Amino acid sequence: RKEVEQDPGPFNVPEGATVAFNCTYSNSASQSFFWYRQDCRKEPKLLMSVYSSGNEDGRFTAQLNRASQYISLLIRDSKLSDSATYLCVVNLGNTGKLIFGQGTTLQVKP
Amino acid sequence: SAVISQKPSRDICQRGTSLTIQCQVDSQVTMMFWYRQQPGQSLTLIATANQGSEATYESGFVIDKFPISRPNLTFSTLTVSNMSPEDSSIYLCSVWLAGVIDTQYFGPGTRLTVL
Numbered sequence: 274r275k276e277v278e279q280d281p282g283p284f285n286v287p288e289g290a291t292v293a294f295n296c297t298y299s300n301s302a303s304q305s306f307f308w309y310r311q312d313c314r315k316e317p318k319l320l321m322s323v324y325s326s327g328n329e330d331g332r333f334t335a336q337l338n339r340a341s342q343y344i345s346l347l348i349r350d351s352k353l354s355d356s357a358t359y360l361c362v363v364n365l366g367n368t369g370k371l372i373f374g375q376g377t378t379l380q381v382k383p
Numbered sequence: 384s385a386v387i388s389q390k391p392s393r394d395i396c397q398r399g400t401s402l403t404i405q406c407q408v409d410s411q412v413t414m415m416f417w418y419r420q421q422p423g424q425s426l427t428l429i430a431t432a433n434q435g436s437e438a439t440y441e442s443g444f445v446i447d448k449f450p451i452s453r454p455n456l457t458f459s460t461l462t463v464s465n466m467s468p469e470d471s472s473i474y475l476c477s478v479w480l481a482g483v484i485d486t487q488y489f490g491p492g493t494r495l496t497v498l
Contacts, residue, residue, distance in 0.1 A: 305486070373427075
């Protein structure tokens with residue numbers, strides 16, 4: 274079983290749509306959680322961190338459910354510029370090592 | 384935030400040769416990491432580059448194949464040795480930064496093609 278699992282997609286949605294990505298992780302000792310965005314031929318960039326209380330950044334909302342070991346990302350009012358691969362990422366602890374999911378590809382179409 | 388640069392940005396190499404990739408950060412950082420991203424795949428951690436001591440390698444990666452240097456807190460190199468076409472990947476360095484969000488931030492990557 275992979276340590277961090279995501280549906281690779283692709284998710285093809287029209288502009289303006291709401292889309293949700295999910296991710297599960299296997300290590301219950303995981304301490305912090307993130308969503309990174311990776312554009313084609315570019316490095317991953319931090320999108321947002323994820324907390325149990327949920328956090329929102331504009332059109333993006335992230336949520337963590339520790340009991341179910343489940344992380345989500347919701348994108349509202351999708352833009353063409355949201356087209357990218359979204360990586361679910363888990364930090365196991367004070368080693369600083371991150372575990373990456375395989376990524377979910379989003380394609381927003383006009 | 385920090386500015387992270389990598390050299391070269393891309394290279395095409397012959398099998399059997401070696402390539403050294405440099406990673407430079409504009410501020411001192413404690414933790415630096417090297418990743419590989421094979422075509423169509425996610426990121427796989429190669430090793431943690433430790434300043435003043437040997438790198439800590441992940442399972443499946445060995446020092447003879449991927450020697451790493453970390454002479455100071457702003458610089459590291461990764462060498463891909465005795466290359467084969469299977470080593471064709473993007474190689475990324477990252478640093479751990481503590482700030483508003485404590486996490487890793489990535490350099491732009493080095494795209495390596497081995498013929």
